[in-house]
Amino acid sequence: MTLIHHAWTDEELLGRSREPIAAPVALLRTNFVLLDRDGTLNRLRPGYVSDPDDLDVLPGAVDVVRQLNECGAKVVVVTNQRGIATGALSEHQLVAVHRRLVAEFAAGGAHFDGFHVCPHEEGTCDCRKPLPGLIVQALSRAKWAEASRTVMVGDSDRDRGAARAAGVPFLGLDDPKVGLVQKVQKLLALCTHE
Numbered sequence: 001m002t003l004i005h006h007a008w009t010d011e012e013l014l015g016r017s018r019e020p021i022a023a024p025v026a027l028l029r030t031n032f033v034l035l036d037r038d039g040t041l042n043r044l045r046p047g048y049v050s051d052p053d054d055l056d057v058l059p060g061a062v063d064v065v066r067q068l069n070e071c072g073a074k075v076v077v078v079t080n081q082r083g084i085a086t087g088a089l090s091e092h093q094l095v096a097v098h099r100r101l102v103a104e105f106a107a108g109g110a111h112f113d114g115f116h117v118c119p120h121e122e123g124t125c126d127c128r129k130p131l132p133g134l135i136v137q138a139l140s141r142a143k144w145a146e147a148s149r150t151v152m153v154g155d156s157d158r159d160r161g162a163a164r165a166a167g168v169p170f171l172g173l174d175d176p177k178v179g180l181v182q183k184v185q186k187l188l189a190l191c192t193h194e
């Protein structure tokens, strides 16, 4: 297992980094996994997750990401956080929540390779899912990535719409109370070696 102790900057956790994402070493059928956050990695709650103590990572999600890491796929979080625009959520709070997220995953041997966040109000940008901007941003950091070897995973129609608009395959989760783990077999099958 590769342990990566990455020192995340606030900018990275806010989804503002445009640094290249290193190419996967392994040759996989699918090598770029884009994960929605709320209802996929952590439990949905009314309003926004604004306090790290309110971040409730769904059972099994850490293991799924760790297995994707071990396969050699690159794993990026793509999340709408409109609360930044409305003032319901501060950037400081979002950074704190994402620090808790990466720490909880790291404790289970799992890591993320990047974050992309839409902080905008509806109708004011090209990145709020179901628009494709977050996926386009992620792909632009991974010059090696191919749409056909990428998968977007999420629990909502917004995720599905973003994937369709970006031209990448979509893996839909049927139950946000269960999240990522419900499709672990399909995901791992996608990310097998060729």
Ligand SMILES: [Mg+2]
Binding pocket: 036, 037, 038, 039, 040, 154, 155, 156
């Ligand atoms: Mg969601």
Ligand SMILES: [Zn+2]
Binding pocket: 117, 118, 119, 120, 125, 126, 127, 128
């Ligand atoms: Zn946006």
